[in-house]
Amino acid sequence: MxxxxxxxxxxxxxxxxxxxxxxxxxxxxxxxxxxxxxxxxxxxxxxxxxxxxxxxxxxxxxxxxxxxxxxxxxxxxxxxxxxxxxxxxxxxxxxxxxxxxxxxxINDDFDNTVKEIAKTNFNKKTRHGNNILIGKNVKIGKNCSIGHNTIIEKNVIIGNNCSIGSNVIIRNTIIKDNVFILDGCVIGKKGFGFFPNNKLNIRYPQIGIVLIEDNSEIGCGSTIDRGSISNTVIGKNTFLDNQIHIAHNVKIGNNCIIAGQVGFAGSSIISDNVMIGGQAGISGHIKVGNKVQIGGGSGVIKDIEDNSKVMGYPAKDLRQFIKQNK
Amino acid sequence: MxxxxxxxxxxxxxxxxxxxxxxxxxxxxxxxxxxxxxxxxxxxxxxxxxxxxxxxxxxxxxxxxxxxxxxxxxxxxxxxxxxxxxxxxxxxxxxxxxxxxxxxxINDDFDNTVKEIAKTNFNKKTRHGNNILIGKNVKIGKNCSIGHNTIIEKNVIIGNNCSIGSNVIIRNTIIKDNVFILDGCVIGKKGFGFFPNNKLNIRYPQIGIVLIEDNSEIGCGSTIDRGSISNTVIGKNTFLDNQIHIAHNVKIGNNCIIAGQVGFAGSSIISDNVMIGGQAGISGHIKVGNKVQIGGGSGVIKDIEDNSKVMGYPAKDLRQFIKQNK
Amino acid sequence: MxxxxxxxxxxxxxxxxxxxxxxxxxxxxxxxxxxxxxxxxxxxxxxxxxxxxxxxxxxxxxxxxxxxxxxxxxxxxxxxxxxxxxxxxxxxxxxxxxxxxxxxxINDDFDNTVKEIAKTNFNKKTRHGNNILIGKNVKIGKNCSIGHNTIIEKNVIIGNNCSIGSNVIIRNTIIKDNVFILDGCVIGKKGFGFFPNNKLNIRYPQIGIVLIEDNSEIGCGSTIDRGSISNTVIGKNTFLDNQIHIAHNVKIGNNCIIAGQVGFAGSSIISDNVMIGGQAGISGHIKVGNKVQIGGGSGVIKDIEDNSKVMGYPAKDLRQFIKQNK
CATH class of the missing domain: 3.40.1390.10 (MurE/MurF, N-terminal domain)
Known part of the structure; x- marks a missing residue:
């Protein structure tokens, strides 16, 4: 590709x-x-x-x-x-x-190719609010809805039956069918990647994308950074609540449920059917297995096996957490 | 009603x-x-x-x-x-x-009834910025101020002497008198409610509202979801700091003080005169009593009695927390 | 001054x-x-x-x-x-x-002095997007970029070579050279300061500013409140990830790296070359020394000496944290 x-x-x-x-x-x-x-x-x-x-x-x-x-x-x-x-x-x-x-x-200056939607062929093709900006080469499928003040930057691809909220910014992103992006999200910005360097850090190029698969939902005010060299991926039918932060290269599987204010550090892999309670944090470069349940507020700092239930900071077996905290 | x-x-x-x-x-x-x-x-x-x-x-x-x-x-x-x-x-x-x-x-597509404020009778009645959109049947009291780029969707009711910031989105909400909503808030979106279902979750209808009582303040970038079948309520003279997340059906009492980045899971009840430190998390379906103080970063996972001071994850008696962490 | x-x-x-x-x-x-x-x-x-x-x-x-x-x-x-x-x-x-x-x-009503950028002399001087509002007496240096829908309120000063994202709100702020403010930030709002008072809290005047030094970067959706009587300061070459909350009077030093969703309570001092992992929280009125490393999810509730590595809630020596959580 x-x-x-x-x-x-x-x-x-x-x-x-x-x-x-x-x-x-x-x-x-x-x-x-x-x-x-x-x-x-x-x-x-x-x-x-x-x-x-x-x-x-x-x-x-x-x-x-x-x-x-x-x-x-x-x-x-x-x-x-x-x-x-x-x-x-x-x-x-x-x-x-x-x-x-x-x-x-390297830099993420605003897209200067945008036009008001009224001056594009999406004006008739999509249901849309006021003051929407659409970049060059954007593709949007059938039966989509785009809220007020939203900015869809150049080359973004959106599938069919998607609902994009108001005050949303999308760039460097491919969105499949039947996806909901709620108000105030920022999707596809450069990740937090650089080499620390006294007086002037060296920014790391971020050439990956964000890929959001079919039937997913992203809650209000969430931020999903694009990949650095691989991609950031949200799987099928995965629902994210409000104010979630997903760093570059994170891959979240299918049918996951992620509650509010959860944060994912870079390059972590979350498998399928994972449930994560509010405010939990997932460290970078770790793997969470299938059907894992992570309690709210947990701090996950190592790999978690399939079918585990964990809670705590650091996250441990749920029964152990409950026992230790009676 | x-x-x-x-x-x-x-x-x-x-x-x-x-x-x-x-x-x-x-x-x-x-x-x-x-x-x-x-x-x-x-x-x-x-x-x-x-x-x-x-x-x-x-x-x-x-x-x-x-x-x-x-x-x-x-x-x-x-x-x-x-x-x-x-x-x-x-x-x-x-x-x-x-x-x-x-x-x-069930869905929260943008409000297509909005008009630019200049084309409404609020143009003269309220102090307001640029690019403001007002939906059908909106009511706004005397002496209100509305910031730039703000969207007030249909049927929203706002009382007297309110200050609404810039880049705010409000829907399905009743706001009483003397309320401050700071920049970038999203108030009244559907809650994170659905039945998990392989391949295609079933969204739960969210028919409740958000009610914000007199003299309250909501900090920048906060999200308050509307109730599912009951309402989400913020009591009188309750002040919320920035980046707070309040899920559906949460009821917060009067005279509460909630610091930055606190999160409330669905259907919890917070009584009056409660103080909550930054980044604390409150689990769903629990009750926090009157005059409770919850330390920053705490994870509250069960009911808390009146007049308690708690801290920790999970939250416990403050003296016990301090003793165990000497 | x-x-x-x-x-x-x-x-x-x-x-x-x-x-x-x-x-x-x-x-x-x-x-x-x-x-x-x-x-x-x-x-x-x-x-x-x-x-x-x-x-x-x-x-x-x-x-x-x-x-x-x-x-x-x-x-x-x-x-x-x-x-x-x-x-x-x-x-x-x-x-x-x-x-x-x-x-x-005391109040932070929207700036009613703003004009569309096309009606200012910044129209030619800066690269800029659509629907940008600029207040009275704003100063912007050479070679800056300002994204769509951004509001720069009166008296704000921005240096040379700065990149301001889209949907950003800046007030009461001085920004030096080569600074990046990413999308959706709210910089310079009044802090969360008031005297609790039954029925009607007494708001505390917030007369300080936000000062962002050379070469720094502020991630998407972050909020930085202005000082109450002193200033809120972000040092040189300090990089902040997304969704960070910085309360009034916080001072962060040079060359710091702060990961996503970290929160700082009011008046804390973070020295130089400090690294803070995601979702950590720093209590108010404490001092973190030079070259300190704070693990993700930590809750720092007391002063931290130079060169320390800490983790935990409450944060303790990293080796001790690892030992206790084997």
């Missing part, structure tokens, strides 16, 4: 990429053309990828990428078809390469 | 209601007309009510409703004037009946 | 100030003119100040103010150049005096 939202300024020859990351090591295929930067799973032989944590050694071992930015201690996990590029800081190098491919993905 | 916001499509004969919930049991007064569906307390002899938890057996025993959807194990609490209708799932049957009476209460 | 946002209705003779607070005690310099009310540190000999807690005895002992509202038990900390004015409730008296100097600082 080509990136639907950010213009790819590639391809670049691999020797150009070595320049970008200040890598002077010897290079065999210096004119090999790299078309995109993708994660270990999505890469093809035309792409460069990155591998920075042993946690991903399984997917690393079968990546189809031709090149991979990684470290000396991780390179042996890669298949023979993938040439390791050894760097000191994988994520910083990744950031520099991504910025070269997608220079527009 | 007739419902001020949703059109009642009744009355229905009781035999029609039996059809709606697929109930084939024998029926005496099959042509008896039912005018509305109300909770146990508000029902009159013209109404149908529902009773799904032993917790409500006291009010059930004195309900004036002629019919009550309930279960076999609860029916004996009802007075002889009230005929029980035995169902498997009280709330699901309630949902189907409510939907029949109030079909417009 | 004169207050940039609220008109000072002074000077008042000291005998007038005694009247305002109903103080009948004998008075030597009754015609001495007081030009402003300031905190202990900022006061000059032309100002009146206040001193209500032993915690501030060090700064009290070197204040340059000529008069100080305080209590009998604290007055001996003041230098001989500062005449104590003994009152029962320092903060209530402070409130009355502040209201006399700055009567416009």
């Amino acid at each position: 080509t990136n639907p939202f950010f213009k790819n300024h590639g391809p670049f020859k691999i020797k150009k990429i070595f320049d970008i990351i200040n890598n002077n090591s010897q290079l065999k295929k210096e004119n090999y053309k790299i078309y995109d930067i993708k994660d270990l799973t999505l890469s093809t032989s035309k792409d460069i990828t990155f591998f920075h944590s042993k946690k991903y050694s399984n997917v690393a071992s079968i990546t189809k990428a031709s090149f991979c930015i990684t470290t000396d201690s991780l390179k042996h996990f890669l298949p023979p078809t993938c040439s390791p590029i050894i760097v000191e800081n994988v994520l910083l190098s990744l950031s520099l390469i991504t910025k070269a491919f997608y220079p527009d993905s | 007739t419902n001020p916001f949703f059109k009642n499509h009744g009355p229905f004969k009781i035999k029609k209601i039996f059809d709606i919930i697929n109930n084939n049991s024998q029926l005496k007064k099959e042509n008896y007309k039912i005018y509305d569906i109300k909770d146990l307390t508000l029902s009159t002899s013209k109404d149908i009510t529902f009773f799904h938890s032993k917790k409500y057996s006291n009010v059930a025993s004195i309900t004036k409703a002629s019919f009550c959807i309930t279960t076999d194990s609860l029916k004996h609490f009802l007075p002889p004037t009230c005929s029980p209708i035995i169902v498997e799932n009280v709330l699901l049957s309630l949902s189907l009946i409510t939907k029949a009476f109030y079909p417009d209460s | 004169t207050n940039p946002f609220f008109k000072n209705h002074g000077p008042f003779k000291i005998k007038k100030i005694f009247d305002i607070i109903n103080n009948n005690s004998q008075l030597k310099k009754e015609n001495y003119k007081i030009y402003d009310i300031k905190d202990l540190t900022l006061s000059t000999s032309k100002d009146i100040t206040f001193f209500h807690s032993k915690k501030y005895s060090n700064v009290a002992s070197i204040t340059k103010a000529s008069f100080c509202i305080t209590t009998d038990s604290l007055k001996h900390f003041l230098p001989p150049t500062c005449s104590p004015i003994i009152v029962e409730n320092v903060l209530l008296s402070l409130s009355l005096i502040t209201k006399a100097f700055y009567p416009d600082s």
Whole structure:
């Protein structure tokens, strides 16, 4: 899939990429053309990828990428078809390469391609309120409703039978059918990703999207950040209450129920049929299994197995929590 | 009181209601007309009510409703004037009946009756900013101020001396005198109520309102959902800080002080003169007594007696919390 | 510094100030003119100040103010150049005096001086979206970007190279260079300050500002309240994620990283290079030292020393938290 939202300024020859990351090591295929930067799973032989944590050694071992930015201690996990590029800081190098491919993905200035809906062909096609702005190349399906003051930025795709509330901002997002986005949501902004750096942090490019699957609902005032290099995904028939915060790269499964003010840190995976009580927090880079129930106010800081019921800060087995708090 | 916001499509004969919930049991007064569906307390002899938890057996025993959807194990609490209708799932049957009476209460599409304030008689009557939208049948008292980009949807009633901020959305709400609603609030949206159902959850009709009493203040970016079948109420002289979430049917008393980012799950009751510290969470269906003080960050998961000071997750006696955390 | 946002209705003779607070005690310099009310540190000999807690005895002992509202038990900390004015409730008296100097600082009605940006000289000077409102005397530097529907109220000052998102509201705020304010923020509203009073709370005047230093970023949907009598400050190169709440008078240092949904109660001080995980809460009037790391979900209720790593509710040493929660 080509990136639907950010213009790819590639391809670049691999020797150009070595320049970008200040890598002077010897290079065999210096004119090999790299078309995109993708994660270990999505890469093809035309792409460069990155591998920075042993946690991903399984997917690393079968990546189809031709090149991979990684470290000396991780390179042996890669298949023979993938040439390791050894760097000191994988994520910083990744950031520099991504910025070269997608220079527009770093800042999130307002969309200057928007027009008032009355001047677009959506004026007749959708039920809509006042003062709505629609960007270039937006697609909206049949039988949709869009509330007052809402901004749908360029290239956003919305399916059929969707209801978008008032004061909503959507960018870098694909919304499937029968989805409800309630008032005041901000969907698809850049994630909170950067390299801390005294006096001037280095912003990390955020080239992923937000994907909201069929039949889901997003409560008022929620914020869902787009992915950095993979996508942020809300599964089918998953309902979110008000004031929920979902960071970049989070993937939430199908049929989940998430109560108000829950927060998800970056890159966590929530499986199917998960229920989460109000104000719970889910740490970054963890996995919550299927049919898990998480009590309100819990702080989940490690993986949770399928069918578990947990509560507490840190979250533990529910029966244990109740016993300890009699 | 007739419902001020949703059109009642009744009355229905009781035999029609039996059809709606697929109930084939024998029926005496099959042509008896039912005018509305109300909770146990508000029902009159013209109404149908529902009773799904032993917790409500006291009010059930004195309900004036002629019919009550309930279960076999609860029916004996009802007075002889009230005929029980035995169902498997009280709330699901309630949902189907409510939907029949109030079909417009399920989705929350934008109000298409709004006009720019300049085209209404509020243009002269209120101090107001730019780009304000006012729905049909809105009432606004004397000496009110309304900020820029604010949307006041149809039938909303606002008293005297109120200050409504900018970027506010209000629907299905009655606001009394001298109330401050700060910027970016969303007041009166449907609550987070539905029956989980694989592939396509069944939305629960939300026919209640939000009632905000005299002299109260609602902080920036707060969300207050309207009641499902009863109302969501904010008492007199109660002040809420920013980013507070109040779910459907919550009732907060008079003279309460609620700090930032506090969340209330559905149907909880907070009595008078209650103080709640920042980020505390109040579980659903519990009661917090008068003059209770709840420390910041607490998770309140059971009823709290009058005059208590509590803190912790779960919340316990404050002295005990301090002792255990020395 | 004169207050940039609220008109000072002074000077008042000291005998007038005694009247305002109903103080009948004998008075030597009754015609001495007081030009402003300031905190202990900022006061000059032309100002009146206040001193209500032993915690501030060090700064009290070197204040340059000529008069100080305080209590009998604290007055001996003041230098001989500062005449104590003994009152029962320092903060209530402070409130009355502040209201006399700055009567416009109590309510936060919308700014009625705004014009559409197309009718201002910023139309050409800044990149900007649609439906933007700009108040009187606003200053905006070079190379700034302002998103759709944003409101910049009177007297706000914005530096160079700033990016202001869409649906943002800014008032009573000074923003330095290279600052990013993302979508839906409300910056500079009055803090949550009042004296609880049965039936009708007494609002406390909020005459401070918000100051956001160079290179900082404020995430979507965050709220930053202006100071009451001192200022709310966000330091240089400090990045805030989405849905953060910062109460009045909070001071956050340089190079801090604050994750989503964190809340800060009033008057807390966060030093430099502090990292705070998601959903943590910081109590009021405490100090967090340099290079402190605070785990997600923590509740910080006392001062934290430099270089500490803490987690938990209440927050404790991180190793202890991990040990106790194995």
